[in-house]
Amino acid sequence: MRTLLRTTAFKIIAAYLLMFVLFAGFLIGWLGFATQRLFTDQITETVEAEVRGLAEQYAIGGIRRLVNVIDERGRRPGASLYMVTTFAGQVVAGNIGDLPDGTLTRQGWIETDYRRAEETAAARPHRALAQVYGLPGGFRLLVGRDLEERDRVLDIFGSGFRLSLLVALVLGLLGAYFVTRRVLKRVDAMTETSRRIMAGDLTGRLPVAGTRDELDRLAESVNAMIARIEALMAGMKEVSDNIAHDLKTPLTRLKNRAEEALRNASGDEQHRQALAGIIDESDGLIRTFNALLMIARAEAGNQQDGMASVDLAEIVQGVGELYEPLAEEAGMALVVSAAQVSVKGSRELLGQVVANLVDNALKYGQVEGQGGRIELAVAVDGADAVLTVADGGPGIPQADRERVLERFVRLEASRSRPGSGLGLSLAAAVARLHGGNLSLVDNAPGLKVVLRLPRMLGDAINANGNP
Amino acid sequence: MRILIVEDDRDAASYLVKAFKEAGHVADHAADGETGLALAEGGPYDVLVVDRMLPKKDGLTLIGELRRSGRETPVLILSALGQVDDRVKGLRAGGDDYLPKPYSFSELLARVEVLSRRRATGTPETVYRVGDLELDRLSHRVTRAGEEIVLQPREFRLLEYLMKNAGQVVTRTMLLEHVWDYHFDPQTNVIDVHVSRLRSKIDKGFSKALIQTIRGAGYTVRA
Numbered sequence: 001m002r003t004l005l006r007t008t009a010f011k012i013i014a015a016y017l018l019m020f021v022l023f024a025g026f027l028i029g030w031l032g033f034a035t036q037r038l039f040t041d042q043i044t045e046t047v048e049a050e051v052r053g054l055a056e057q058y059a060i061g062g063i064r065r066l067v068n069v070i071d072e073r074g075r076r077p078g079a080s081l082y083m084v085t086t087f088a089g090q091v092v093a094g095n096i097g098d099l100p101d102g103t104l105t106r107q108g109w110i111e112t113d114y115r116r117a118e119e120t121a122a123a124r125p126h127r128a129l130a131q132v133y134g135l136p137g138g139f140r141l142l143v144g145r146d147l148e149e150r151d152r153v154l155d156i157f158g159s160g161f162r163l164s165l166l167v168a169l170v171l172g173l174l175g176a177y178f179v180t181r182r183v184l185k186r187v188d189a190m191t192e193t194s195r196r197i198m199a200g201d202l203t204g205r206l207p208v209a210g211t212r213d214e215l216d217r218l219a220e221s222v223n224a225m226i227a228r229i230e231a232l233m234a235g236m237k238e239v240s241d242n243i244a245h246d247l248k249t250p251l252t253r254l255k256n257r258a259e260e261a262l263r264n265a266s267g268d269e270q271h272r273q274a275l276a277g278i279i280d281e282s283d284g285l286i287r288t289f290n291a292l293l294m295i296a297r298a299e300a301g302n303q304q305d306g307m308a309s310v311d312l313a314e315i316v317q318g319v320g321e322l323y324e325p326l327a328e329e330a331g332m333a334l335v336v337s338a339a340q341v342s343v344k345g346s347r348e349l350l351g352q353v354v355a356n357l358v359d360n361a362l363k364y365g366q367v368e369g370q371g372g373r374i375e376l377a378v379a380v381d382g383a384d385a386v387l388t389v390a391d392g393g394p395g396i397p398q399a400d401r402e403r404v405l406e407r408f409v410r411l412e413a414s415r416s417r418p419g420s421g422l423g424l425s426l427a428a429a430v431a432r433l434h435g436g437n438l439s440l441v442d443n444a445p446g447l448k449v450v451l452r453l454p455r456m457l458g459d460a461i462n463a464n465g466n467p
Numbered sequence: 468m469r470i471l472i473v474e475d476d477r478d479a480a481s482y483l484v485k486a487f488k489e490a491g492h493v494a495d496h497a498a499d500g501e502t503g504l505a506l507a508e509g510g511p512y513d514v515l516v517v518d519r520m521l522p523k524k525d526g527l528t529l530i531g532e533l534r535r536s537g538r539e540t541p542v543l544i545l546s547a548l549g550q551v552d553d554r555v556k557g558l559r560a561g562g563d564d565y566l567p568k569p570y571s572f573s574e575l576l577a578r579v580e581v582l583s584r585r586r587a588t589g590t591p592e593t594v595y596r597v598g599d600l601e602l603d604r605l606s607h608r609v610t611r612a613g614e615e616i617v618l619q620p621r622e623f624r625l626l627e628y629l630m631k632n633a634g635q636v637v638t639r640t641m642l643l644e645h646v647w648d649y650h651f652d653p654q655t656n657v658i659d660v661h662v663s664r665l666r667s668k669i670d671k672g673f674s675k676a677l678i679q680t681i682r683g684a685g686y687t688v689r690a
Contacts, residue, residue: 276683279571286569287652290549297550321621322647325660348551352651359655 013176017168024164032157039150043129044109050080051131051143063139067093074117079146081114081128087138096142098125104132104140111147127151186215194222202230235299247288254281291422298349298429309456310345312378312385313338319354320376323362330362331371338378341385342456345434353430356423357389357449365391365446372446384436385455390448401440427451468583470494471512473503473529474545475521483516486572487579500524507533512540513583516575519546519557527560534561541582545570551650573684577636584635595630598690600669600677602630611669621646622665629678629688638685662686 058066063084070082074095083094085104097117103110110132113125130144190206197204205226206219261274320336327334343350358376366372375390396404405428424438427449431438436453470487472494474480480496487494495510497503500521507515507529515533519526530542541564544557549567557565564578595602599612607623609616618626624646629637639658643649662678670676679687 279683282569290652294550318647318649322649322653322657322661325664326655326657329660346551348650351649355651355653359653362655 010176010180013172013179017172017176020168020172021165024168025161028157028161028164032154035153035157036150039147039153040129043145043147043150046080047129047131047143047145051133054141054143058135063135063137066135066141070094079149081130081142081144081146083142084135085140087140092139094142099142104142106132107134108132112144114144183215190215190219190222197226202226202233232299247285250281250285250288254278254285257281288422291426294349294352295422295426295429298426298433307344307346309342310347310350311340311342312350312387312453313340315347315351315354316376316378316387319351319358322355323358327362327374330366332362332366333371333373334358334376335373336376338376339380341378341380343385343434343453344456345453349430349433353427353451354387354389356427357451360423360449361389361391361393361447365393367393380455381452383455383457385453387451387453388448389451390443390446392443392446395442395445395447396440398442404440405438424449468492468513468580469511470514470516470579471497471503471506471510472516473497473500473507473521473526474516474518475499476518483572483575487576490576498522500526500529504529504532507540508536508538514579515540515542516579517542517544517562519544519548527557527562530561543575543578543582545575554650571683573636573681574638574640577638577685578641580635581632581637581641584632595627595633597630597633597677597688598675600630600688602626609669611673616668618665618668621661622668625661625665626669626688629686633688636681636684636687641685 054066054069057069061068067084070084070093073080074082074093081094081096083096083099083104084092086092089104095117096114097119098115098121100113103112108131109129111127111129114128115121115123115125127147128144129147130142133141133143135141186207186209193204193206205223208216208219208223210216257274257277261271261278265271265274316338317336320334324334354376358374361374365374372392375388377388377390379386379388405424424440428438431451431453434453436451439450439452441448441450470492472480472483472487474483474496475498477498480498484494484496495506495512497506501523503515503517503521504524506512517526517529521529524532526544526546530544533540533542542562543564543566544562545566545568546553546557547568554565554567563582566575566578591604593604595604601610602623603609604627609618609623609626625642628642628645642658642662643653662680666676666678669678675690677688677690679689681687
């Protein structure tokens, strides 16, 4: 119960309940007040009409006629009240038996207690609204009307208010109980799952009820977050496995070369050669290490700061021009076709990616000894900029296309050609960093690498300082 | 040339001091930022080589304070932080060049020599001459022994950078940075191919080759 009282849902319901009760109180109070006004107006009008009638009788027949008329009217059943007394206070006529002392000495409209003539002194007094007049000869006349009807109606309003308060309370409490119970159950389930996830089970996901409410949306975003973390963790594990494998191998080679040189080298030239080999080997290691660092940084997504509007055409043309002589030497044609399109990104990372892709195409994109053609293109497709590097080489079998995007995957088992197997995974990581994606498709024949990035829309609007 | 090395790793520093000495220069060493700044402000150094992560005062602060005190000594930043944004930060702080670790000494030496030379030349020349090779930066004309050589714009810029630093070793990375404005590693020997193309235009048919390959370091233009 204590946890129930502490829940947000319960607090909200309590606040609503209070507001509802205040509103009901105001409504009923105002109705009561208006009704009382209405009754009072009617009573005063009736009494004033009665007084006018009695005044006429008095004018015709003096006190004697007035007493007779009152005597006669007092016997009729109804709410009208009359009383005539002498100057000594003796009751001459009327249907009132008892009044509080001093009532008759007051003038004008009075509200007072009274007892009817036939009632005993022990009976509960009634309320009346009356007017008192002094007549010649010390006589006093009271004309009034019983207020029982008005008070009964007001009583109904009062009990209506109390009843609605009770009903609202009961309904509100029940509602709060059920709602909080339902919500609490889901939150408890979420808490339970997150504890499991914190304990290291990243496969757990928060339950989604399918109601599309706030809790579902929360659960979905948290689930997406966990999925991302899971992927990152899997990536980390994969990287450490790969490092263990792919960096240890060249490190071992490095060490072996140095040992061999110490053991066997018999002259300066041989020492030189061994050392040159060692430097080459370390350069390769540094390159691999840099690529890994770059991938890690891109995947961590912490390079957003350095991002600016980048013209893809400029990048593609620049890299194309850089590699053109190399392609020519390899007997291949490098064809660049670029549409003007800007993306928000890092010129260096994108340049590195395009260079890697062209590099790959140069290495693997030709059929042995026949030359070939590499097409480097940028095009606009809806809200995306599409950068493609296509070659006419042997391509990559469908089954391997996903796999080559992973780190260190190289399709030639011998690993004899240069390369770290990181180019494509760097490209994929950079694509993700820029909010895009990388895919490999069949160029029939050959391989087509498609880098799809969200295009920068509304450059001109941005320049004006509007989002 | 007198070089100040501000580097907290003793081994790395003594290696550098020794290597600079072998290359015919004088090198001093400071092991922390404060000593480094004091030495830099007091001594007649041609180039400073500053590590970024230093005890007592980090490299970027050191450079900032040096610049504020009005000293224009060229500074090369040497750092394990080698990403593009790190470089930008370093150059904005007042560094003149940035070399990420791990580096090769030939690269460092080439850069330091180019840095020191740049300061000495003062106003930029409009015509570079090396032997009978002449490059006019205003008319974009290149002649050798009076005969005009037609170059592509990029070949022109490549030759321009080499000739501007004539006599100095220029590394592949330096060419990539200054001619192409790329700060990434293109993995393959693209620069070599560009230089060999340029060389075929400049040196073909002449008995003396002006563009020379310095093994393990880079290129140099020398008469």
